[in-house]
Amino acid sequence: MLFRDLDFSAHDGQIWQITGANGAGKTTLLRILVGLHGFYEGEVRWDGPLAPSLLYLGHQPGVREELTARENLRYSQALAGQSGDVDAALDALGLYGFEDVPAGRLSAGQKRRIALARLWLGDKRVWVLDEPFTAIDQDGVARLDARLREAAAAGTLVLYTSHHRVGEDVHRLHLSGAGAEVLA
Amino acid sequence: MWKTIKRWYHQLGSPRYFYGFCNAVLPWLVPIALVVLVVGLAWGLAWAPVERYQGDSYRIIYIHVPASSGALMGYIAMGVAGLVALVWRMKMAEVMLKALAPFGAVLAAVSLITGALWGKPTWGTYWQWDARMTSMLILLFLYLGIIALQSAIRDPRQAARAASLLAVVGVINVVIVKYSVEWLQTLHQGATLKMVGESSINDAMKYPLLISMLGLWLLYAANVLIRARAEVLSRERRSGWVRKLVAPGDGKGGR
Amino acid sequence: MSAIWWASLRRELTLIWRAPADMVQPLFFFVVVVSLFPLGLSPKPELLALVAPGAVWVAALLAVMLSLDGLFRRDQESGALDQMLTAPVVTVVPVSAKLLAHWLLTGLPLALIAPLLGYMMQLPVAVLDTLMVSVLLGTPTLTVVGAIGAALTVGLNRGGILLAVLVLPLYIPVLVFGAGVVRTAQDGLPTDGLLAVLGAILALALSLGPVAVALGLRISAGD
Numbered sequence: 136m137l138f139r140d141l142d143f144s145a146h147d148g149q150i151w152q153i154t155g156a157n158g159a160g161k162t163t164l165l166r167i168l169v170g171l172h173g174f175y176e177g178e179v180r181w182d183g184p185l186a187p188s189l190l191y192l193g194h195q196p197g198v199r200e201e202l203t204a205r206e207n208l209r210y211s212q213a214l215a216g217q218s219g220d221v222d223a224a225l226d227a228l229g230l231y232g233f234e235d236v237p238a239g240r241l242s243a244g245q246k247r248r249i250a251l252a253r254l255w256l257g258d259k260r261v262w263v264l265d266e267p268f269t270a271i272d273q274d275g276v277a278r279l280d281a282r283l284r285e286a287a288a289a290g291t292l293v294l295y296t297s298h299h300r301v302g303e304d305v306h307r308l309h310l311s312g313a314g315a316e317v318l319a
Numbered sequence: 320m321w322k323t324i325k326r327w328y329h330q331l332g333s334p335r336y337f338y339g340f341c342n343a344v345l346p347w348l349v350p351i352a353l354v355v356l357v358v359g360l361a362w363g364l365a366w367a368p369v370e371r372y373q374g375d376s377y378r379i380i381y382i383h384v385p386a387s388s389g390a391l392m393g394y395i396a397m398g399v400a401g402l403v404a405l406v407w408r409m410k411m412a413e414v415m416l417k418a419l420a421p422f423g424a425v426l427a428a429v430s431l432i433t434g435a436l437w438g439k440p441t442w443g444t445y446w447q448w449d450a451r452m453t454s455m456l457i458l459l460f461l462y463l464g465i466i467a468l469q470s471a472i473r474d475p476r477q478a479a480r481a482a483s484l485l486a487v488v489g490v491i492n493v494v495i496v497k498y499s500v501e502w503l504q505t506l507h508q509g510a511t512l513k514m515v516g517e518s519s520i521n522d523a524m525k526y527p528l529l530i531s532m533l534g535l536w537l538l539y540a541a542n543v544l545i546r547a548r549a550e551v552l553s554r555e556r557r558s559g560w561v562r563k564l565v566a567p568g569d570g571k572g573g574r
Numbered sequence: 575m576s577a578i579w580w581a582s583l584r585r586e587l588t589l590i591w592r593a594p595a596d597m598v599q600p601l602f603f604f605v606v607v608v609s610l611f612p613l614g615l616s617p618k619p620e621l622l623a624l625v626a627p628g629a630v631w632v633a634a635l636l637a638v639m640l641s642l643d644g645l646f647r648r649d650q651e652s653g654a655l656d657q658m659l660t661a662p663v664v665t666v667v668p669v670s671a672k673l674l675a676h677w678l679l680t681g682l683p684l685a686l687i688a689p690l691l692g693y694m695m696q697l698p699v700a701v702l703d704t705l706m707v708s709v710l711l712g713t714p715t716l717t718v719v720g721a722i723g724a725a726l727t728v729g730l731n732r733g734g735i736l737l738a739v740l741v742l743p744l745y746i747p748v749l750v751f752g753a754g755v756v757r758t759a760q761d762g763l764p765t766d767g768l769l770a771v772l773g774a775i776l777a778l779a780l781s782l783g784p785v786a787v788a789l790g791l792r793i794s795a796g797d
Binding site for chain 3: 166169170171172173174186187189191193194195196197198199200201202206209210211213214215216237250
């Protein structure tokens with residue numbers, strides 16, 4: 136058992152940071168929230184169907200090495216039903232010039248950026264991001280941080296796991312063996 | 320009537336009630352199953368009349384036929400349990416599916432072994448690719464597949480759901496396999512000798528057969544309940560009622 | 575929804591195209607396994623013609639099964655599978671595109687070279703077209719049914735052997751009727767009825783299979 140006595144409700148325009156030691160169940164919690172993990176006791180309730188408004192970025196970036204940056208993002212876009220401009224999104228993450236390079240030849244940080252570019256494609260109101268700040272450099276962290284604040288200000292609900300704290304008024308959820316606790 | 324069935328379904332769907340049900344039923348079921356099986360087998364093996372063409376060797380049907388029918392019924396039951404587990408996410412169906420597999424696989428193996436032993440005096444060989452033997456061999460493969468998949472997946476609920484899907488696909492497959500191997504026989508007509516059909520059996524031979532069949536099915540049911548009870552305890556080990564059961568004194572108990 | 579399907583199909587075809595080994599190796603395997611029969615049995619033409627339908631079919635069956643082991647693995651490891659499962663479309667959409675792409679670049683080539691291997695196995699020229707049609711009708715079923723096993727074993731380390739144990743018993747009807755069609759043609763009997771049976775099995779596989787595959791993927795993800 137990973138965690139128990141977990142009870143929280145999150146609303147539009149909020150940013151929730153989920154923290155906890157390795158193995159505390161952060162990834163599992165996110166997978167439960169997005170409906171990928173079904174073996175738990177308890178209840179998850181979303182206001183309306185989740186799938187159309189969900190943008191889920193898993194622990195792995197979901198980028199195939201055989202495909203170029205643009206092909207990867209195009210597919211993610213089609214699958215998720217987002218409408219934004221793919222090249223502009225890649226550009227926003229500093230991947231200009233790398234659009235046609237197979238992802239296998241890019242660094243781990245650049246691969247992560249391809250996945251993060253989905254956040255610039257719009258149309259999604261619930262973002263669930265598993266360790267989005269991993270593997271990216273300072274510049275990337277700054278861009279992502281700004282993007283999360285911007286989205287929340289526009290009414291997006293952001294739930295993410297990381298030790299990086301986005302802004303002061305972030306809601307925090309801490310998971311530990313003893314139980315889960317909502318801080319602030 | 321419908322209401323009663325619905326109530327049973329919900330009650331047996333609760334692990335705690337199921338545990339109590341097993342405890343109430345098993346002390347009766349096990350001895351009854353054993354007595355019925357022993358009566359059926361003794362009657363069939365010792366007292367039933369000798370068959371005209373096959374002599375005493377036909378008597379192996381008192382083991383072979385119950386085992387075959389048990390193996391087939393068990394697999395179909397797994398398919399039904401699998402469907403219930405997948406569609407209604409009913410935990411007890413997952414437990415039943417897991418409990419049905421081992422004894423069913425053993426019965427399929429027993430059916431093959433007794434079939435081979437019977438084949439020697441009847442066909443002159445231990446093994447023939449006859450439709451029933453072939454189907455039973457494939458059924459054994461399907462059982463082993465379910466067991467292999469279950470043991471490969473660590474999370475018990477995930478293992479049970481994976482096995483559920485495989486069992487449902489397997490049941491559809493069993494039907495097609497049956498027709499395909501029967502068709503295969505028509506391609507080589509005359510190559511096989513027919514076993515004695517059930518219809519040619521007279522009453523004095525039939526009753527012990529029916530009794531041993533009933534006995535084996537009851538034994539299978541008892542085995543399933545014993546396994547399911549253990550699985551329920553292991554799955555629910557963190558819940559209050561199991562903790563109390565394990566250590567009634569302090570109410571905390573083991574892990 | 576159809577836009578997503580076409581985008582998925584394009585992606586899957588591109589993926590296989592970029593890693594052609596995935597496409598070429600099953601074909602190579604097919605050829606090698608069939609070539610083993612004359613070497614292991616006897617090069618006698620009459621004997622080879624007798625076992626040819628079964629030999630070609632068993633080799634095709636194994637080739638498809640082995641090619642399926644990696645069907646979902648890289649998508650799972652890269653996290654792309656989770657994207658498919660959380661997308662606002664039913665999982666059957668990307669899954670069916672994947673199955674079609676896999677068949678187009680594995681099953682179809684197998685069917686196309688089957689007559690050549692049949693010829694090498696001394697099958698009469700007159701039945702080579704039946705052999706090809708039977709493989710053409712049988713391989714999509716093998717792909718779909720095998721994909722159920724691949725979906726259920728995707729997260730497990732020892733996928734290969736386990737996949738074989740799960741899937742091969744499910745392949746038996748296709749083997750029986752697939753090889754049976756060719757033998758019937760060898761005997762000079764009409765094969766329409768048997769081809770119809772293969773077609774019916776295919777229809778069943780296509781109608782229920784993709785749903786089962788999608789369900790299998792969800793189960794493997796932990797749902």
